[in-house]
Amino acid sequence: MMATTHAFAGLTLVAPIAAVVPEFGVPLAVGALLGGLAPDVDLALEHRRTFHFPVAGLAVAVPTAVLAVTRPSAETVAVAAFAGTAWLHAASDAVGGGPELDPWNNGSDRAVYDHVRGRWVRPRRWIRYDGAPEDAAVAIVLAIPPLVVFDGWLDAVVLGGTAVSIGYALVRRRLVAWTPDWLE
Numbered sequence: 294m295m296a297t298t299h300a301f302a303g304l305t306l307v308a309p310i311a312a313v314v315p316e317f318g319v320p321l322a323v324g325a326l327l328g329g330l331a332p333d334v335d336l337a338l339e340h341r342r343t344f345h346f347p348v349a350g351l352a353v354a355v356p357t358a359v360l361a362v363t364r365p366s367a368e369t370v371a372v373a374a375f376a377g378t379a380w381l382h383a384a385s386d387a388v389g390g391g392p393e394l395d396p397w398n399n400g401s402d403r404a405v406y407d408h409v410r411g412r413w414v415r416p417r418r419w420i421r422y423d424g425a426p427e428d429a430a431v432a433i434v435l436a437i438p439p440l441v442v443f444d445g446w447l448d449a450v451v452l453g454g455t456a457v458s459i460g461y462a463l464v465r466r467r468l469v470a471w472t473p474d475w476l477e
């Protein structure tokens with residue numbers, strides 16, 4: 294899935310909470326945005342393994358959520374939103390394709406690494422590859438709850454991200470031809 298799909302999924306996860314406690318809207322949204330993007334920092338390391346914790350991530354997400362509920366503050370709420378969204382990102386990578394640049398041709402049976410069982414989770418390919426038409430459709434649907442709940446600069450971020458998602462999906466398959474061999 295695209296980075297924007299992950300970020301919007303996190304915002305959709307926290308949107309109902311922000312609707313109930315609007316005073317925590319900004320820490321919830323910032324935590325969710327960063328948590329949606331952070332796992333893919335491992336692109337430079339071992340992608341979908343180093344910072345992806347589809348199962349073990351729950352061991353952080355649940356206690357931080359409990360702490361946020363029992364001791365609500367901007368900090369505990371932001372940390373819980375980050376941990377919950379980073380876990381959701383890793384878990385939802387299992388419903389996409391493999392990590393290669395041209396997953397529509399593929400081969401790869403590695404969606405995301407499960408550190409608990411010590412093995413790769415296979416790609417379900419409900420979303421065939423990042424930037425697939427169905428990925429853009431999911432991103433657009435997941436943009437709606439945050440657009441309804443948040444306002445101001447967050448709406449601008451979501452609308453900008455939606456435009457980037459559509460543009461990326463339109464050129465996604467051509468990206469392979471444009472990528473120099475040494476980067477593949």
Ligand SMILES: [Zn+2]
Nearest residue numbers: 332333382386
């Ligand atoms: Zn990922």
